[in-house]
Amino acid sequence: xxxxxxxxxxxxxxxxxxxxxxxxxxxxxxxxxxxxxxxxxxxxxxxxxxxxxxxxxxxxxxxxxxxxxxxxxxxxxxxxxxxxxxxxxxxxxxxxxxxxxxxxxxxxxxxxxxxxxxxxxxxxxxxxxxxxxxxxxxxxxxxxxxxxxxxxxxxxxxxxxxxxxxxxxxxxxxxxxxxxxxxxxxxxxxxxxxxxxxxxxxxxxxxxxxxxxxxxxxxxxxxxxxxxxxxx
Ligand code: 6PG
Numbered sequence: 517x518x519x520x521x522x523x524x525x526x527x528x529x530x531x532x533x534x535x536x537x538x539x540x541x542x543x544x545x546x547x548x549x550x551x552x553x554x555x556x557x558x559x560x561x562x563x564x565x566x567x568x569x570x571x572x573x574x575x576x577x578x579x580x581x582x583x584x585x586x587x588x589x590x591x592x593x594x595x596x597x598x599x600x601x602x603x604x605x606x607x608x609x610x611x612x613x614x615x616x617x618x619x620x621x622x623x624x625x626x627x628x629x630x631x632x633x634x635x636x637x638x639x640x641x642x643x644x645x646x647x648x649x650x651x652x653x654x655x656x657x658x659x660x661x662x663x664x665x666x667x668x669x670x671x672x673x674x675x676x677x678x679x680x681x682x683x684x685x686x687x688x689x690x691x692x693x694x695x696x697x698x699x700x701x702x703x704x705x706x707x708x709x710x711x712x713x714x715x716x717x718x719x720x721x722x723x724x725x726x727x728x729x730x731x732x733x734x735x736x737x738x739x740x741x742x743x744x745x746x747x748x
Pocket of ligand 1: 554555556583585646
């Protein structure tokens, strides 16, 4: 089921992701994406901003986030803030197409609001881009709280296991309902988890939330650099 794509350089990886997005969105009049946060997407967003200046693409595309830290949008920890800096400020996308998680609001209330928005606007997502933590987490569902993956809610509040920072995150039902899911993973520090999940998913499904990503569509794509893929 997993479609594995391995690239020698970050540029080749990002070019392939942007081409993939252009291909799958080509025939659609509306296109919804849930973006990942953290640091990996920064290079993709910089590349994407340079490669995609077509107003028609950004007019039909709605951007959401799979998770957000509970901080203001201008905080250096904000996934939206990172995306604004590396992508949104550099492409012709209208505010009406950007659906950020309000990390500065009451977390429980915002999780409900954002879940209702997703249920109303985009279920299922055309594309969900996921990152992979070096502990096997994805979105903001971590190994110690893996049971939250099966929550009936669309969006919930969770906490980072080390820092305790509150996060708002979509749940497994949203991810596994998506038409297509991409894992965007770079760096040797992720290689063991990539191997565990791609080659031994069943064994690690009890430990790693990322191993529970299993879209009903069957469309799970890995976009990896050589370092992240070197144990495959
Ligand atoms: C976040 C994420 C998270 C991220 C992984 C990988 O808010 O941090 O969305 O799931 O994708 O932790 O993060 P890096 O790309 O920084 O390694």
